[in-house]
Amino acid sequence: MSFQLKNVSKTFKNQDKELKVVKDINLTVDDGEFLCLLGPSGSGKTTILRMMAGLDFPTNGEITENGGPVSGPSPGRGFVFQQYSLFPWRNVLDNVAFGLEVKGMETQERYENARNYIKMVGLTEFENSYPHELSGGMKQRVAIARALANDPQALLMDEPFAALDVQTRHNLQEELVKIWQEELQTIIFVTHNVDEAVYLADRVVVLSRLPGEIINTFRVEIERVRDRASTEFVDLKKEITDVLGY
Ligand SMILES: Nc1ncnc2c1ncn2[C@@H]1O[C@H](COP(=O)(O)OP(=O)(O)OP(=O)(O)O)[C@@H](O)[C@H]1O
Ligand SMILES: [Mg+2]
Structure with a gap:
């Protein structure tokens, strides 16, 4: 399943306050791609994922899947939440x-x-x-x-491993890559962890602080199973970390 986000923005209105949390996102996710959305806490990652899932809607812009509008939740899109659910x-x-x-x-x-x-x-x-x-x-x-x-044809995952210890997280990351290679769904995986993004993704999309907009994207061409100790892995992590401003 492919996704396209065209000029997507989201503003939340609470009482008299308006908060712009997502700004002008333009993004195409290819069928079968493993994409990581990486950004600091509160940068609108969950908001973007929820809109892709059809659980919320953009204030401006448009989200399509396989060329048709995302108008609500669908069994074709599986969601794994940030908290155990x-x-x-x-x-x-x-x-x-x-x-x-x-x-x-x-x-x-x-x-x-x-x-x-x-x-x-x-x-x-x-x-x-x-x-x-x-x-x-x-x-x-x-x-x-x-x-x-x-x-599902697409799996939308919102920091599913964030609460786990490093060893368990690494094991599950490895399992997830295996499952993805077997099942070939499109995966959109949200994280604030650079190491996790470089380990998992075909492409890492880096978001800014609020309001979240895309500041850079990185294609990860490192062969799987990826070796965290390799120079290319370490170098790419450093490059992305610099962009994130951590
Ligand atoms: N339903 C809502 N109503 C009002 N404000 C909201 C709502 N949902 C999210 N926000 C605000 O939008 C901003 C982005 O929230 P979001 O959950 O998308 O961030 P995030 O990148 O997923 O953060 P984290 O990494 O901490 O999970 C936050 O400032 C949050 O307070
Ligand atoms: Mg979140």
Whole structure:
């Protein structure tokens, strides 16, 4: 699935105050591309992703997917939120199978489907566990499996690994790249972490502080699986960090 953002701006109005959070975004995301949106906290990243998901709308400009307007949420676009967002009263299997249940898929078929994705994220032994019995990294893996189970053409991910320790984050990044290589969805991944963006993305789009506008884009041509210790990795990280002004 491809996306196009044309002159997209967003202003929030609260009581008598107006806050411009996104400014003149022009961006094309190609079908099958792994794109990272990188920017400091409060730079409008979540706002942009929500608009691409059809959960909110631009004040100005236009967002299209495969050439047609994004007019609301669609099962073709999977969303993984910044906070863990599992149903606490459902076990892992029923969390992952949720979207398929909503679609009306019969029990055996949806469990079979869900189990595939649970296996893909390495949680087969935990399919009967409830969210409170899982670690943060495991919960995020369930959220990813749940998004994938709906067979979306695009995955929109909002800092899904931000709350995790470095080791767990690195493991999940590696898994996500593998899944993407197998499934070939378009992925739009929001992060404020330069290392994460360089590890994951085909292209990194850097946003400014408020109001968020694109200040630079970097194509990452480093071969996967990427070696964080390689000169090219370290050099690109430094170049992007300088642009971010950290
Ligand atoms: N519904 C809303 N109403 C009013 N202001 C909002 C709303 N949603 C977001 N904002 C404001 O828009 C700005 C950008 O928020 P957003 O969540 O998009 O940033 P972000 O880049 O995702 O930040 P973070 O990295 O901390 O998640 C913030 O100043 C926030 O207060
Ligand atoms: Mg955010």
